[in-house]
Amino acid sequence: MCGIMGYVGKKQAGPVILDGLSRLEYRGYDSAGIAVRDDSGDVRIVKAAGKLKNLAEMTQNGSSLEGTCGLGHTRWATHGEPTQTNAHPHISLNEEEHSGAAVVPQVTGVHNGIIENYQELRIKLLRHGYRFYSDTDTEVLVKLVDYYYKKYKVGPIDALAKTMVRVQGSYALAVMFADYPGEIYTARKDSPMIIGVTEDETFVASDIPAILKYTQSIYYAENLEMARLIPGQAIFYDLNGDIVPKTPQIAEYSADSAEKGGYEFFMLKEIYEQPKAVRDTISAFTPDGEVDFSAEGLLPDDAKNVERLYIFACGSAYHAAVLSQYVFEELAGIPVRVEMASEFRYRAVPLEKNSLAIVISQSGETADSLAALRKAKEQVLKTLSIVNVSGSSIARESDYTLRTPAGPEIAVATTKAFSAQVIVLYLLALWIGSGKGRMDRERCREYLEEIRQIPEKIEEILSDKTKIQWLASKFSNAKEAFLIGRGIDYAVSMEGSLKVKEVSYIHSEAYAAGELKHGTISLLEKGTLVIGILTQKDLYEKTLSNLIECKARGAYIAALTGRGNSGIEETADFTMYVPETAQPFMGSLALIPLQLLGFYISIAKGLDPDKPRNLAKSVTVE
Ligand code: M6R
Numbered sequence: 001m002c003g004i005m006g007y008v009g010k011k012q013a014g015p016v017i018l019d020g021l022s023r024l025e026y027r028g029y030d031s032a033g034i035a036v037r038d039d040s041g042d043v044r045i046v047k048a049a050g051k052l053k054n055l056a057e058m059t060q061n062g063s064s065l066e067g068t069c070g071l072g073h074t075r076w077a078t079h080g081e082p083t084q085t086n087a088h089p090h091i092s093l094n095e096e097e098h099s100g101a102a103v104v105p106q107v108t109g110v111h112n113g114i115i116e117n118y119q120e121l122r123i124k125l126l127r128h129g130y131r132f133y134s135d136t137d138t139e140v141l142v143k144l145v146d147y148y149y150k151k152y153k154v155g156p157i158d159a160l161a162k163t164m165v166r167v168q169g170s171y172a173l174a175v176m177f178a179d180y181p182g183e184i185y186t187a188r189k190d191s192p193m194i195i196g197v198t199e200d201e202t203f204v205a206s207d208i209p210a211i212l213k214y215t216q217s218i219y220y221a222e223n224l225e226m227a228r229l230i231p232g233q234a235i236f237y238d239l240n241g242d243i244v245p246k247t248p249q250i251a252e253y254s255a256d257s258a259e260k261g262g263y264e265f266f267m268l269k270e271i272y273e274q275p276k277a278v279r280d281t282i283s284a285f286t287p288d289g290e291v292d293f294s295a296e297g298l299l300p301d302d303a304k305n306v307e308r309l310y311i312f313a314c315g316s317a318y319h320a321a322v323l324s325q326y327v328f329e330e331l332a333g334i335p336v337r338v339e340m341a342s343e344f345r346y347r348a349v350p351l352e353k354n355s356l357a358i359v360i361s362q363s364g365e366t367a368d369s370l371a372a373l374r375k376a377k378e379q380v381l382k383t384l385s386i387v388n389v390s391g392s393s394i395a396r397e398s399d400y401t402l403r404t405p406a407g408p409e410i411a412v413a414t415t416k417a418f419s420a421q422v423i424v425l426y427l428l429a430l431w432i433g434s435g436k437g438r439m440d441r442e443r444c445r446e447y448l449e450e451i452r453q454i455p456e457k458i459e460e461i462l463s464d465k466t467k468i469q470w471l472a473s474k475f476s477n478a479k480e481a482f483l484i485g486r487g488i489d490y491a492v493s494m495e496g497s498l499k500v501k502e503v504s505y506i507h508s509e510a511y512a513a514g515e516l517k518h519g520t521i522s523l524l525e526k527g528t529l530v531i532g533i534l535t536q537k538d539l540y541e542k543t544l545s546n547l548i549e550c551k552a553r554g555a556y557i558a559a560l561t562g563r564g565n566s567g568i569e570e571t572a573d574f575t576m577y578v579p580e581t582a583q584p585f586m587g588s589l590a591l592i593p594l595q596l597l598g599f600y601i602s603i604a605k606g607l608d609p610d611k612p613r614n615l616a617k618s619v620t621v622e
Pocket residue numbers: 314315316317360361362363364365366369412413414415498502615617618619
C-alpha cells in the first residue's frame with residue numbers, strides 16, 4: 001500500500017525522502033510524489049505516474065528541490081486512477097502544482113489509508129468555496145484540515161483533531177503548514193506510521209526500513225494520536241490536544257537487514273534467510289530447551305484450559321493457518337477453525353467461549369486481519385497474534401503476541417516470515433498438546449528435536465537448486481499449473497501455488513487432490529503442468545493415484561516427495577525429493593522448492609519477483 005516518508009532536519013530533505021521512498025517500494029505503488037519547503041516558505045512539488053525512478057529523474061534524485069523539510073509518498077491507487085494529478089502530496093490550494101514551481105499552500109499533505117466519507121466532506125468543502133483538482137480522498141482530507149485551521153483559527157494540532165473527529169476511515173497523515181516552517185504534523189488511525197529521531201533530525205515513515213539507515217530510535221504512533229515533528233524531536237498529542245509522554249524504542253533490526261546483502265533480489269535473499277529465521281524462532285520460544293511462552297504472558301494453565309482455536313489471517317498467513325490446522329488436530333487434539341479474515345469479518349459466526357483466537361500477519365497491519373481480531377475481541381475471546389513486526393497494530397491490540405524474529409521482509413511475496421509463522425504454530429501445538437496431556441514429555445521432546453533439525457534440512461534443499469531451475473525454465477511459458485495434495489500437502493499446494501502465481505503471473509491453482517475429478521480435471525490438456533505434493537505417508541498412495549489419473553489425460557507430472565519414495569519415478573516425469581522429518585512438519589520442507597520455482601520462473605520471464613504488478617506488501621485497506 002502507500003508509502004509515506006517525511007523529513008525535517010539539517011540535511012537537504014529531497015535526497016533523504018527519495019532514498020526512504022525507494023526502501024518502501026516493496027509496499028507496492030503506481031505513482032509517487034514529493035514536496036519540499038525551502039527557507040523562504042515556498043513549497044515545490046513534483047509528482048510522477050509510474051515508478052519512483054521517474055520521480056528521481058525529474059528531481060535529480062531529490063537534489064533539485066531545495067529545503068530541509070519535506071514529505072514524499074508512493075501511492076497505491078484506491079480513489080482515482082494512478083495519474084500524476086492524483087499522486088500525493090496534495091495541497092489546500094484549488095489548483096494543483098506538480099512541476100516544481102514555487103507555491104505557498106497553507107496545508108500540504110500525504111496520506112495512507114481510505115477516507116470513507118470523503119464524498120460527503122467534498123460536498124461540504126465545495127459549499128465553502130474549495131475546488132478539487134484530483135479524484136482523491138486525500139485532497140479532501142488535506143482541504144478539510146485547511147478548513148478547520150482557518151475556520152477556528154486554531155493551531156495545527158487542534159485543526160488535525162477536529163479533522164480526525166469528522167472523518168471516517170483509516171489514515172496515516174503527514175502535513176506541513178505554511179505558518180509553521182520546519183515542522184511536520186502527523187495523525188494516525190488504523191494505518192501504519194512510525195517516527196524516527198536522531199539528535200537533530202526527525203523522520204516519519206510507513207515502515208521502519210525507510211529510515212533504518214538514519215536511525216534505530218523509533219516511536220510507534222498510536223491510533224488517534226497526533227504528533228508535532230521538529231528537528232530531533234517528536235511531541236505526541238491525544239485527541240484533546242493533551243501531550244502524551246512517550247519514549248522511543250530501539251528497532252530490533254540492523255540497517256543491513258533491510259539491504260540486499262549481495263543478492264540481486266530480496267525474494268531470493270529471504271528464501272536463503274529461512275534457516276536462520278526458523279532457528280531464531282525456535283530459540284525465541286524454547287528458552288530452556290522446552291517450549292515456553294511465559295515471557296509472552298502465556299502460562300501452562302492457559303494451554304490446559306483452551307478448548308478450541310479460531311485462526312484468522314489473509315493470503316499466505318491464511319495458508320500457514322490451514323497448514324497448522326492439521327498439526328493442531330494431530331498434536332494437540334483440539335478443534336480448529338480457520339477463517340479468511342476478509343470473510344469472517346462480515347459473518348455472524350458465533351464464537352465459543354474457552355477458545356483462543358489467533359491472528360497471523362507478517363506485517364501486523366492487514367486491515368481485514370485487524371478487523372477479525374477486533375471482532376473476536378468483541379466476543380470476549382482471548383486473542384493471540386503471530387506477527388513479524390513489533391509495534392504493529394495487530395500486535396498492540398491482541399492480548400498476547402508471539403513475534404517471529406524473521407527480520408524485515410521486503411519482497412512482496414512472503415517466504416521467511418511464512419516459515420517462521422509455521423514454526424510458531426508447531427510450537428503452539430506442542431505446548432497445547434503437552435499442556436492438555438495429549439502427549440507426554442518424551443514425545444514432546446522428540447517432536448521438538450525434529451523441529452530443531454528443520455533449519456539444517458532447509459539448508460540442504462537450498463544447496464542444490466539446479467533441478468528446480470530446470471523445471472522453471474521448462475515451464476516459464478506455461479499458461480497454467482495445478483498443485484495438488486492431501487492434508488498438509490494440500491496446504492503446501494495452496495501456498496506453493498500462490499508463490500508461483502504472484503511472482504510469475506502463471507495462472508496456478510491448488511486443489512485438494514481428491515477434488516480434482518469433481519470438475520477441475522476437465523481443464524487438463526496435453527502437457528499441462530501438475531505438481532503433486534506427496535509427503536504424507538498415509539496419503540501417498542491416494543495422491544499417487546490422482547497423479548496417475550492426470551497423467552492419463554496427458555498432464556506433465558512433477559512430484560515433490562520425501563526421500564524414501566523413489567517409486568514415484570515410475571509415474572512422475574520430474575521428481576524432486578526433500579529430506580524427511582516428522583510427518584506433521586514436512587510442510588516446512590516441501591514448500592521450499594515451490595518458493596524457488598516461483599522465483600526462478602519469474603526470473604526466466606524477465607520479471608521483477610520483488611515487486612509483482614498490482615500487489616502491495618501490506619494490505620491496509622479492505
Ligand atoms: O502482512 P500479512 O501477513 O497480514 O499479509 C497477508 C497477505 O497479504 C500476504 O501473505 C500476501 O498474500 C503475500 N503477497 C503472499 O506472498
